[in-house]
Amino acid sequence: MVSEPLAKSYEPKEFEQRWYSFWESRDFFKADAASEKPVFSIVIPPPNVTGSLHMGHALQHTLHDILVRWKRMNGFNTLWLPGTDHASIAVHYVLDKQLEEQKKSRFDLGRDEFMRIAWEWKKTSGGTILNQMRRMGVSCDWSRERFTMDEGLSRAVTEVFVRLYEEGLIYRGEYIVNWCPRCKTAISDLEVVYKASQGHLWHIKYPVIGSDECLTVATTRPETMLGDTAVAVHPDDERYTHLVGKKVLLPVMNREIPIIADGFVDREFGTGVVKVTPAHDANDYEAGLRHGLEKITVIDDAGFMTEAAGDYRGMDRYKCRKLLAERLEREGFLEKLEDYEHNVGQCDRCSSVVEPKSSIQWYLKVATLAKPAIEAVESGRICFVPDNFKKRYFEWMYNIHDWCISRQLWWGHRIPAWYCDACGKIVVARETPEKCPTCDAALRAETDILDTWFSSALWPFSTLGWPDDTGDLRAFYPTDTLITGPDIIFFWVARMIMMGLKFAGEIPFGQVHINGIVRDAHGKKMSKTKGNIIEPLQLIDEYGADAVRFTLSSMAVPGTDIPFSPDRMKGYSAFANKVWNAARFVLMNLREEDDAAQAAEVEELAGAGRGTMPLEDIWILHRTNRTAAEISEALDKFRFHEASALIYQFIWHELCDWHIELVKPVLTNPEAAREERTPRIKVLLHVFDCALRMLHPFMPFITEEIWQKLPHRGESLMTQPFPQFREAFDNPAAAGKMQDLMELIGDIRSLRAEMNIDPKRRMDACLIVRKEDDRSLVEQNMSRLLTLARLNSVDFCEVVAGGWLSGVSKLGSFGIDVRGAIDIGAERARLEKEIEKLKTEIDKVLKKISSHEFVARAPKEIVEENRARYEEMTGKYNKLEINLKRLVSAQSQL
RNA sequence: GGGCGUCUAGCUCAGUUGGCAGAGCACUGCGAUCACACCGCAGGGGUCACAGGUUCAAGUCCUGUGGCGCCCACCA
Numbered sequence A: 001m002v003s004e005p006l007a008k009s010y011e012p013k014e015f016e017q018r019w020y021s022f023w024e025s026r027d028f029f030k031a032d033a034a035s036e037k038p039v040f041s042i043v044i045p046p047p048n049v050t051g052s053l054h055m056g057h058a059l060q061h062t063l064h065d066i067l068v069r070w071k072r073m074n075g076f077n078t079l080w081l082p083g084t085d086h087a088s089i090a091v092h093y094v095l096d097k098q099l100e101e102q103k104k105s106r107f108d109l110g111r112d113e114f115m116r117i118a119w120e121w122k123k124t125s126g127g128t129i130l131n132q133m134r135r136m137g138v139s140c141d142w143s144r145e146r147f148t149m150d151e152g153l154s155r156a157v158t159e160v161f162v163r164l165y166e167e168g169l170i171y172r173g174e175y176i177v178n179w180c181p182r183c184k185t186a187i188s189d190l191e192v193v194y195k196a197s198q199g200h201l202w203h204i205k206y207p208v209i210g211s212d213e214c215l216t217v218a219t220t221r222p223e224t225m226l227g228d229t230a231v232a233v234h235p236d237d238e239r240y241t242h243l244v245g246k247k248v249l250l251p252v253m254n255r256e257i258p259i260i261a262d263g264f265v266d267r268e269f270g271t272g273v274v275k276v277t278p279a280h281d282a283n284d285y286e287a288g289l290r291h292g293l294e295k296i297t298v299i300d301d302a303g304f305m306t307e308a309a310g311d312y313r314g315m316d317r318y319k320c321r322k323l324l325a326e327r328l329e330r331e332g333f334l335e336k337l338e339d340y341e342h343n344v345g346q347c348d349r350c351s352s353v354v355e356p357k358s359s360i361q362w363y364l365k366v367a368t369l370a371k372p373a374i375e376a377v378e379s380g381r382i383c384f385v386p387d388n389f390k391k392r393y394f395e396w397m398y399n400i401h402d403w404c405i406s407r408q409l410w411w412g413h414r415i416p417a418w419y420c421d422a423c424g425k426i427v428v429a430r431e432t433p434e435k436c437p438t439c440d441a442a443l444r445a446e447t448d449i450l451d452t453w454f455s456s457a458l459w460p461f462s463t464l465g466w467p468d469d470t471g472d473l474r475a476f477y478p479t480d481t482l483i484t485g486p487d488i489i490f491f492w493v494a495r496m497i498m499m500g501l502k503f504a505g506e507i508p509f510g511q512v513h514i515n516g517i518v519r520d521a522h523g524k525k526m527s528k529t530k531g532n533i534i535e536p537l538q539l540i541d542e543y544g545a546d547a548v549r550f551t552l553s554s555m556a557v558p559g560t561d562i563p564f565s566p567d568r569m570k571g572y573s574a575f576a577n578k579v580w581n582a583a584r585f586v587l588m589n590l591r592e593e594d595d596a597a598q599a600a601e602v603e604e605l606a607g608a609g610r611g612t613m614p615l616e617d618i619w620i621l622h623r624t625n626r627t628a629a630e631i632s633e634a635l636d637k638f639r640f641h642e643a644s645a646l647i648y649q650f651i652w653h654e655l656c657d658w659h660i661e662l663v664k665p666v667l668t669n670p671e672a673a674r675e676e677r678t679p680r681i682k683v684l685l686h687v688f689d690c691a692l693r694m695l696h697p698f699m700p701f702i703t704e705e706i707w708q709k710l711p712h713r714g715e716s717l718m719t720q721p722f723p724q725f726r727e728a729f730d731n732p733a734a735a736g737k738m739q740d741l742m743e744l745i746g747d748i749r750s751l752r753a754e755m756n757i758d759p760k761r762r763m764d765a766c767l768i769v770r771k772e773d774d775r776s777l778v779e780q781n782m783s784r785l786l787t788l789a790r791l792n793s794v795d796f797c798e799v800v801a802g803g804w805l806s807g808v809s810k811l812g813s814f815g816i817d818v819r820g821a822i823d824i825g826a827e828r829a830r831l832e833k834e835i836e837k838l839k840t841e842i843d844k845v846l847k848k849i850s851s852h853e854f855v856a857r858a859p860k861e862i863v864e865e866n867r868a869r870y871e872e873m874t875g876k877y878n879k880l881e882i883n884l885k886r887l888v889s890a891q892s893q894l
Numbered sequence B: 001g002g003g004c005g006u007c008u009a010g011c012u013c014a015g016u017u018g019g020c021a022g023a024g025c026a027c028u029g030c031g032a033u034c035a036c037a038c039c040g041c042a043g044g045g046g047u048c049a050c051a052g053g054u055u056c057a058a059g060u061c062c063u064g065u066g067g068c069g070c071c072c073a074c075c076a
Helices: A016-025 A055-073 A089-100 A111-125 A127-138 A153-165 A222-227 A284-290 A305-311 A317-330 A366-378 A387-397 A452-456 A471-476 A488-504 A534-543 A544-554 A568-587 A595-606 A615-636 A640-667 A674-695 A699-707 A732-754 A771-780 A782-789 A824-849 A852-857 A860-893
Strands: A040-041 A077-081 A170-180 A185-187 A192-207 A214-219 A230-233 A248-250 A255-261 A274-276 A334-347 A355-364 A384-387 A417-420 A427-428 A443-445 A479-484 A509-514 A761-767 A793-796 A803-811 A813-817
Touching: A016 A127, A016 A699, A040 A055, A040 A471, A055 A077, A055 A534, A055 A544, A055 A615, A055 A640, A077 A471, A089 A111, A127 A534, A127 A544, A153 A170, A153 A427, A153 A452, A153 A488, A170 A284, A170 A479, A170 A674, A192 A222, A192 A248, A192 A317, A214 A222, A214 A230, A214 A274, A222 A317, A255 A284, A274 A284, A305 A317, A317 A334, A317 A732, A334 A782, A366 A387, A366 A488, A384 A387, A387 A488, A417 A534, A443 A544, A443 A568, A452 A488, A452 A761, A479 A488, A488 A509, A534 A544, A534 A568, A544 A640, A544 A699, A568 A640, A568 A674, A615 A674, A615 A732, A640 A674, A640 A782, A674 A699, A732 A771, A732 A782, A732 A803, A732 A813, A761 A771, A771 A793, A782 A793, A803 A860, A824 A852, A824 A860
Parallel strands: A040 A077, A230 A255, A384 A509, A479 A509, A761 A793
Antiparallel strands: A040 A479, A170 A185, A170 A355, A192 A214, A192 A334, A230 A274, A248 A255, A417 A427, A417 A443, A761 A813, A803 A813
16 A cells, blocks of 8 residues: 655644544543553642643653553553642632732622632633643543542542541641731641841840840841730840849830740840740740740731731831831830841742731641651652652651641632531531531531642542542552652642542552753743743644653653753754654655555564575664663653653664665665565564654654554554564674674775765775675675765775775775875874874773783673773774885885 | 752763763764755764772762752741
């Protein structure tokens, strides 16, 4: 059969979308819970519904898809489950901004109206990122798409919450939380990012009552002094022991507050005296509990001063700081003001400065859950790639703190708790209770929702139907591999392990592959302010998804960041073009009689017909076979960059540069006899088919487009088996001979190029072979040698004729007849340079092998290897010397 | 303050048990008859951050120094 030829130029836009629809419509991405095949399952790290595709996603989706497609081709029942995360705080942030434009806040709308808008918004723009993923070619099972606020997943959230509460692992209490005054919610420790910032240290004098002494405290947040209810010193600090128990007069507020002694004070820092503000500092809060101090909240939920702040009520916290500091100075309470660099906590989402604030929140005692999660990694049931990320995991897990899980937001899972205002009972239940179980009074529902990461923690099993015992859960849990970024090891990975072990009874995944962060070409983090953001969709428009995928995968060294360079991008786009054109060559040279059956016959051919098969065919079959094994090995270890380099190197520099060039004379010759041509095209078709299969996980679109034009059986390349290593194709001896031949061709080409011989000029050559075997090797492959080295003839001889250019290759010395037109000076310089280079190499090896210690202590193979190398190099050296001598004598005869 | 990582060609980076220093891009020379100029052939380019040590042998292992990056904690 003869297919439609491929378009003259590679235009990925012409076919990428078409093949995606084809695969999707044929259900090729769909997993089968009832299948007998071995299972490979992955759940996607669900992107935020608010999101649009960025380079980080592009990287992760590429790596996921490579693994999934590869496993699918290896006969696995493969599930890649897609979906999105409701991302409560992120959605709030986006909607808040929209409301701000209308000069409104969510509180103006009310909860119900806000939720209506949020759902509406999710419906219209929540699918954006999923469609962008499709453009990348991801082979997700869309029939199993999930959203964290789906009915089923919400049920899982409630179930988990209720069980944890019943076990006493979830509790409600008043503590200091990180409060974001812009988002107007508590956030967890993880959501606070500390930034070094240049601030001040105010030293403020608090007069001791009944004494003319003053205690000086140092603070970075003077406005909180309005809420001070004590000052503290260390119990053993002799400077102050006489004052403990006395009182100071709090400046401005003119409130008498006690001087207490507490071990939490660091004597070395500042004056050794600390102001204590239990409502606005975690340490002070604890001290307050120990000493029975009052909590006075002076900053409200929005970051404004409260009634309790006296003259400063209603004022923004920073304005208050400024005015208060001025007043302290004016009134003589400010001892000094220092510049001071310290870390300021900011809200992860909106970068507002976080305010530590006392409030009642829901907490999860994570330490209990952490134990088995630590054990799972320690025992190796879960491994990290690269391995050292588990250190980071352990460090966090060993020092884990209770997790504040409640948020004062609306978009998310509402905490399933109800309060009885009559008797104080708290009811936590799966279904809405009608009335208070103890006093029959009406109940008031909790308004707080859960931290988004609470539902994300359940993702690997909630998406498969838990808490029901579903076929999907049985078939696909635990999942195999998690691929994600280093930034969410604590947020997500650690919590999934804890929840998976606790509720699904098993680890959620076996391996955690941590990928790097995609940066700009110079290793700088991409950011809007720097203006160095690269949009993956733009790249796809320009270069096609395949080239983008290949670029990312070729740079994906486990655990290291990726400096994304447009140059590399162009390079891999050129690779796609190369593949395209190689395919065009194959297709152009097909004949009617070439059909799908032929490719399949190659295996017999390789086994039985090896004797008659041309060397380059044996070689390329050997190399194809080895490459397949090496790619599999690399992918097995998540070495995507290595796998990419292998297929790239194979296709470009072995298949295209050598094999196709070697078979070209036969295939392009219309006169070629059928019996000569047919075996060659069989091998080429087979090898090309293998190459497409090996490349498919990396570049799914172009490989499918090409494969469909080649003679084939089956519906789609993506459902074909990945090439496996076959003993029958392995032939290192023959491959070695081919390498020698290639080296000879290379050496002749080098010599010609160096001596500026017109590439078009065909010349006569001679060869002094090392041994008889080599002679027959060259004889049998004479036509290839003549073509690729651009020669007329090669004679076997004893010496290179005078006036010929001479060189040395592994197979022996050779000469090229330049008809006396040799530039003796240039040739002499060349030889001398080569000899010089070789000599330093020889000296190095000689030194090694003549060392007694080396011979005595190094392994035999290494010693032998070096001796052999020495032999080879000295052989070559001697030949070059002879050539040089002859040249010199020829020169002197002139 | 504690911990982790990194330093290799002009640039960006590979280099997995120690055993001949690599890739891509960039650069130089040559090459326009049909697979591909998004190409081919050939070539130049290295004190593997620095200083010690272990070893027959170190880019690779150990110790220290320095630059850069990240994580955790956070004392006002």
